[in-house]
Amino acid sequence: MNNVSCIKAAHYVGLVAVLGWVYSGSSDAAGIELFDGKVKSNLYLAQGFQHIQADDGAFINQNTQMESGFQRFRFNLDVAVKVNDIVSAYIDLGEEPNDFGSDDQFEISQDLAYIDIALDGFEQWHYDQTKLVVRAGNIVSTVFDFRGYSDGAAVQTNPLIGNSPIDFVTAESGAQVLWSHTPASTATATVYADAGITIPTFFEDYGPGRGYNYFGKVGVTGSEDGWGLSVAAFMSDQADQFNHREFDDIQTAGLIQGDGDNYNFAGSGSNARDTHAGLLPGLDARIYQLNAFYRPNQATLLRAWAGRASDEYRFADANNELTVASQARNFIRQDGSMQFYALEGSYYIVPSRFYLAARYSAADNTSSDAAGSDTLLSRSQVGLGWFITTGTLLKAEYVYQLEEVNSPGQIGADWQGVSVELSLKY
Numbered sequence: 001m002n003n004v005s006c007i008k009a010a011h012y013v014g015l016v017a018v019l020g021w022v023y024s025g026s027s028d029a030a031g032i033e034l035f036d037g038k039v040k041s042n043l044y045l046a047q048g049f050q051h052i053q054a055d056d057g058a059f060i061n062q063n064t065q066m067e068s069g070f071q072r073f074r075f076n077l078d079v080a081v082k083v084n085d086i087v088s089a090y091i092d093l094g095e096e097p098n099d100f101g102s103d104d105q106f107e108i109s110q111d112l113a114y115i116d117i118a119l120d121g122f123e124q125w126h127y128d129q130t131k132l133v134v135r136a137g138n139i140v141s142t143v144f145d146f147r148g149y150s151d152g153a154a155v156q157t158n159p160l161i162g163n164s165p166i167d168f169v170t171a172e173s174g175a176q177v178l179w180s181h182t183p184a185s186t187a188t189a190t191v192y193a194d195a196g197i198t199i200p201t202f203f204e205d206y207g208p209g210r211g212y213n214y215f216g217k218v219g220v221t222g223s224e225d226g227w228g229l230s231v232a233a234f235m236s237d238q239a240d241q242f243n244h245r246e247f248d249d250i251q252t253a254g255l256i257q258g259d260g261d262n263y264n265f266a267g268s269g270s271n272a273r274d275t276h277a278g279l280l281p282g283l284d285a286r287i288y289q290l291n292a293f294y295r296p297n298q299a300t301l302l303r304a305w306a307g308r309a310s311d312e313y314r315f316a317d318a319n320n321e322l323t324v325a326s327q328a329r330n331f332i333r334q335d336g337s338m339q340f341y342a343l344e345g346s347y348y349i350v351p352s353r354f355y356l357a358a359r360y361s362a363a364d365n366t367s368s369d370a371a372g373s374d375t376l377l378s379r380s381q382v383g384l385g386w387f388i389t390t391g392t393l394l395k396a397e398y399v400y401q402l403e404e405v406n407s408p409g410q411i412g413a414d415w416q417g418v419s420v421e422l423s424l425k426y
Contacts, residue, residue, distance in 0.1 A: 037082070044076040044153035045424040048161070052263055052417030059327060059412030060267030071264060072097040074153040076111065086121035090114055096152035097270045099260030111152060112171050113138045129184060135176040141198050141215055141255050142169035143232035145291035146303055150262055153423065159346040159357035160383045161397040161419045162262045165277045166340040166363050168234070168287055168309070170254035172213065174198030189222035200238055200251040209240030213253050219291070230291045239284040239313065247330050253282030256309065257325060262419065263399070265411065268326070275401070277363040277377055278325030279338050279408035280311040299348040306341035322369060326410035336367040338408055358382045363408050374404040391425045
């Protein structure tokens with residue numbers, strides 16, 4: 001057996017050992033608890049099917065003649081550990097071919113992991129109804145809030161199958177401070193804030209000009225999570241790489257290209273971000289976003305978000321003409337901006353069992369060169385979900401994405417189709 005085979009075998013044996021250890025504890029649909037609740041774990045599984053195709057005129061002709069088919073199977077296994085009242089940790093292991101698996105190999109990767117230090121556990125930092133946590137590791141970098149979002153096989157908080165083309169989120173190495181307070185006078189409202197700093201990669205990079213990403217959020221929720229409102233901001237500082245590195249070696253703010261989505265095109269890798277807005281590279285970027293949700297009753301949930309993103313750099317093709325991320329071969333220094341907004345609603349026809357959902361999201365290229373014409377990227381999604389049993393969800397969705405010629409769209413033409421997804425959370 002060669003070294004590669006040994007490594008693969010070790011991966012399989014390790015996974016079996018972990019699963020055997022995890023499932024030796026008590027379990028239910030909400031997850032698994034071990035050691036008097038100090039260790040909690042969830043297993044997520046998802047299988048998708050799609051029939052999607054782009055209209056004539058797409059950047060890659062192959063995308064206009066696509067077959068239907070099954071997507072690669074996705075799974076995640078997360079473990080949360082409470083060491084004591086001060087220290088806790090979290091790790092998410094998975095195979096997510098729509099995020100970081102661009103080849104055909106079986107590979108388990110760490111998707112998210114961090115250590116939390118609860119400063120409010122120390123007497124000098126303790127205040128009633130207040131939490132103060134320092135987090136370090138591979139953390140979530142984002143400006144969205146209150147969202148249901150599909151990540152790998154963890155898809156059941158998203159009422160639809162795909163995400164939106166304006167979901168600015170990724171995971172990067174860094175640190176974060178999180179604070180929340182529930183005033184005794186209200187008892188039902190909580191105010192919170194966070195601030196974080198990361199390097200612009202999931203991995204490591206100590207090269208010249210790399211820079212940092214900075215992000216933060218302030219918000220409030222009330223009436224037992226019946227409503228919420230927050231404002232978030234993001235800033236990247238990677239422009240100095242432009243003077244030190246070739247195009248392929250430049251690190252950009254990953255969240256501005258979004259995370260892996262659940263639509264795959266023949267002309268793109270399975271982990272490509274080609275269905276996301278791809279106007280701005282994220283070298284010297286700013287994003288400001290407003291988030292809100294409202295739950296008028298147990299059957300109905302409404303979510304909305306809107307904002308503005310800008311960058312002092314743009315993508316360019318081989319001729320140094322402006323383009324989008326999927327067609328880029330270079331960066332040029334030229335201001336770009338876009339405004340974006342979205343509205344989502346879901347309604348349970350049968351409580352906790354069967355629901356309908358819809359989402360409309362859009363991004364408008366407001367850069368000076370766009371001249372205000374044919375600048376809209378929009379995605380319309382309608383779908384339904386059926387919890388066959390607790391923790392087992394079957395979803396179906398129709399999606400239509402409009403990509404005008406000067407829009408942030410990366411496929412190069414309108415596209416549409418249907419998807420079906422079966423998922424399990426255990």
